[in-house]
Amino acid sequence: MTIAFTTREGGVSEGAYASLNLADHVGDNPEHVAENRRILLEALDIPNCAECLVNPVQVHGDTVAIFTDEAGKEHMEDAVELLDAQGVLLFTEHRTSPELECDAIACTVEDVPVMLCYADCVPIILVAPNGCFAVVHSGWKGTLKSIAEKAVHALSVASGCPSSSFNAYIGPHIGSCCYEVSDEILDAFVAEFGEACDAFANHLDLEYAVVSALRSAGVESDRIVSSGICTACSTDCFYSYRAEGGTTGRIAAIACRKGVS
Numbered sequence: 001m002t003i004a005f006t007t008r009e010g011g012v013s014e015g016a017y018a019s020l021n022l023a024d025h026v027g028d029n030p031e032h033v034a035e036n037r038r039i040l041l042e043a044l045d046i047p048n049c050a051e052c053l054v055n056p057v058q059v060h061g062d063t064v065a066i067f068t069d070e071a072g073k074e075h076m077e078d079a080v081e082l083l084d085a086q087g088v089l090l091f092t093e094h095r096t097s098p099e100l101e102c103d104a105i106a107c108t109v110e111d112v113p114v115m116l117c118y119a120d121c122v123p124i125i126l127v128a129p130n131g132c133f134a135v136v137h138s139g140w141k142g143t144l145k146s147i148a149e150k151a152v153h154a155l156s157v158a159s160g161c162p163s164s165s166f167n168a169y170i171g172p173h174i175g176s177c178c179y180e181v182s183d184e185i186l187d188a189f190v191a192e193f194g195e196a197c198d199a200f201a202n203h204l205d206l207e208y209a210v211v212s213a214l215r216s217a218g219v220e221s222d223r224i225v226s227s228g229i230c231t232a233c234s235t236d237c238f239y240s241y242r243a244e245g246g247t248t249g250r251i252a253a254i255a256c257r258k259g260v261s
């Protein structure tokens with residue numbers, strides 16, 4: 001099992017995107033992005049998985065996809081209708097952007113890296129004890145739409161493991177120190193997750209909301225760990241959409257269930 005949260009260091013992109021920008025939709029040179037992705041997979045010792053990389057178009061929604069194989073689909077047979085009713089996409093063939101739009105992907109298949117991109121939103125990687133995993137993009141919109149909870153439920157179905165057995169890893173994101181929001185957004189969070197979301201003077205504690213969502217989906221508190229890093233405070237190491245005025249690169253959360261080779 002390989003999981004990683006990247007920094008912005010060690011790549012070939014230049015200017016506002018310097019240097020390990022992993023997103024292909026932010027105006028960076030596509031050749032640089034491709035090279036950065038190659039560098040990342042090489043560093044993770046999965047260079048042969050480049051063609052299998054799953055990287056969706058992220059739309060700040062609440063759609064979860066499950067990537068599995070035919071055998072996995074059979075295991076899930078009883079739940080297929082339910083997943084369909086919940087709007088969960090189930091696919092057994094390789095899909096990536098631009099044809100795949102979602103903000104969380106659960107994966108049961110070996111040697112398929114799943115990567116989502118971030119600049120301030122909350123990256124979450126969930127890992128089941130049998131190696132099935134999910135990668136989640138939880139910005140403020142997705143958090144209010146319960147994307148993390150939905151991803152936990154989808155991974156539970158896909159893996160056949162209870163959510164209480166999952167480990168949850170939260171990567172670098174904008175901290176409450178730097179995240180002032182409107183009254184409207186703050187009110188919505190307080191209504192959904194309680195007063196503790198209101199850190200101080202309209203500063204939103206997005207991580208608190210995400211942890212609450214994971215816990216209410218059955219993930220144990222002592223299985224949730226966060227990097228504790230604020231992207232906006234640390235633009236030397238990370239990209240921050242807010243701190244850098246919108247033109248910047250994206251870090252990534254990536255996971256891959258390695259097959260025995």
Ligand SMILES: [Zn+2]
Pocket residue numbers: 174175176177178230231232233
């Ligand atoms: Zn900060």
